[in-house]
Amino acid sequence: NKQVIFKGYIDGVPKISDMELKLSNIKLNNPSQQALLVKNLYLSCDPYMRGRMRDFHGSYIPPFVPSKVLEGFGVSKVIVSDNPNFKAGDLISGFTGWEEYSIITKTDQLRKIEPDDHIPLSFHLGLLGMPGFTAYAGFYEVCSPSSGEYVFVSAASGAVGQLVGQLAKLHGCYVVGSAGSKEKVELLKNKLGFDEAFNYKEELDLDAALKRYFPQGIDIYFDNVGGDMLDAALLNMKIHGRIAVCGMISQQSISDPKGIRNLSSLIYKRIRMQGFLQSDYLHLYPKFLEEVSAYYKQGKIVYFEDMNEGLESAPAAFVGLFTGKNVGKQVICVSHE
Numbered sequence: 001n002k003q004v005i006f007k008g009y010i011d012g013v014p015k016i017s018d019m020e021l022k023l024s025n026i027k028l029n030n031p032s033q034q035a036l037l038v039k040n041l042y043l044s045c046d047p048y049m050r051g052r053m054r055d056f057h058g059s060y061i062p063p064f065v066p067s068k069v070l071e072g073f074g075v076s077k078v079i080v081s082d083n084p085n086f087k088a089g090d091l092i093s094g095f096t097g098w099e100e101y102s103i104i105t106k107t108d109q110l111r112k113i114e115p116d117d118h119i120p121l122s123f124h125l126g127l128l129g130m131p132g133f134t135a136y137a138g139f140y141e142v143c144s145p146s147s148g149e150y151v152f153v154s155a156a157s158g159a160v161g162q163l164v165g166q167l168a169k170l171h172g173c174y175v176v177g178s179a180g181s182k183e184k185v186e187l188l189k190n191k192l193g194f195d196e197a198f199n200y201k202e203e204l205d206l207d208a209a210l211k212r213y214f215p216q217g218i219d220i221y222f223d224n225v226g227g228d229m230l231d232a233a234l235l236n237m238k239i240h241g242r243i244a245v246c247g248m249i250s251q252q253s254i255s256d257p258k259g260i261r262n263l264s265s266l267i268y269k270r271i272r273m274q275g276f277l278q279s280d281y282l283h284l285y286p287k288f289l290e291e292v293s294a295y296y297k298q299g300k301i302v303y304f305e306d307m308n309e310g311l312e313s314a315p316a317a318f319v320g321l322f323t324g325k326n327v328g329k330q331v332i333c334v335s336h337e
């Protein structure tokens with residue numbers, strides 16, 4: 001059983017050498033105690049996993065265990081089940097190991113996937129998985145959007161951002177996205193329906209860039225990056241604007257992040273800035289699945305993935321999230337069936 005092992009706690013930006021590929025002698029026999037033996041088909045690379053690479057126990061999720069297999073969201077096929085709720089052949093999504101086969105003992109949060117010829121299985125890690133749900137819950141529940149409002153999304157071509165922008169367009173908003181390459185900017189403008197997009201790496205002055213795209217100010221900032229972009233957005237919010245603090249990927253690997261300078265805007269512009277975790281809104285998951293699947297099937301939204309083939313490619317794909325190598329949702333295909 002090929003596995004990706006987490007070597008030990010890290011400082012700074014993750015490197016490929018922080019992980020290693022190993023062969024384990026996991027027994028592929030019958031699992032017991034309500035467990036499942038699954039074959040992992042698709043694995044998800046997500047930025048929050050960086051947080052699990054530090055020796056910090058105060059977060060909403062515990063750190064990875066050094067020298068053990070990495071863990072993340074996956075789409076898997078049940079091979080053997082000792083659990084009455086699952087049977088061999090079922091397709092599931094939920095936490096699994098970064099390995100070819102896993103024994104899953106925590107089955108209460110697994111979701112059974114109804115196969116659908118019109119929706120790729122791997123979408124259960126992106127559009128219909130945790131990142132898509134983050135976009136849905138964050139936009140509708142945290143941003144309090146109204147039609148006609150001006151919306152700014154950072155890391156806009158990524159797993160979360162691309163859906164936020166499209167939901168905002170469907171809601172009748174004007175939407176601008178920022179991303180880190182020309183290719184991503186083209187994708188936002190030409191394929192994802194954003195009204196405007198810009199490459200923040202080419203802007204010397206982020207405040208000036210936002211003033212160019214939002215001469216009358218921003219109603220909603222969906223923040224995926226934190227840092228300098230958040231500071232610039234604070235200067236450009238409208239009165240009673242809302243900032244959904246979804247992620248701070250620009251600060252995630254910095255041990256001593258620099259402070260945000262423009263927080264006083266919160267007061268005189270009466271801005272509501274709110275952090276959130278998608279997991280607080282799980283009661284909305286069925287509604288999300290129904291609505292977003294329908295939008296996709298009706299051609300009202302599209303979704304871009306960056307698919308790497310083979311478990312061997314997983315460490316590089318994960319590391320690539322922190323340099324912006326991924327174009328769209330980063331997924332690893334371990335096996336097609």
Ligand code: NDP
Binds near residue numbers: 131156161278324328
């Ligand atoms: P993406 O698919 O967007 O991939 C990460 C992207 O972040 C990269 O492609 C890159 O895009 C950008 N990035 C990387 N490093 C930096 C940097 N130093 N400064 C600015 N941008 C950077 O990831 P997701 O869509 O999965 O996640 C987006 C954010 O949402 C993350 O911060 C994540 O932690 C957060 N999140 C929060 C959840 C919640 O419940 N609150 C749940 C899920 C995700 P580019 O080329 O455009 O720079």
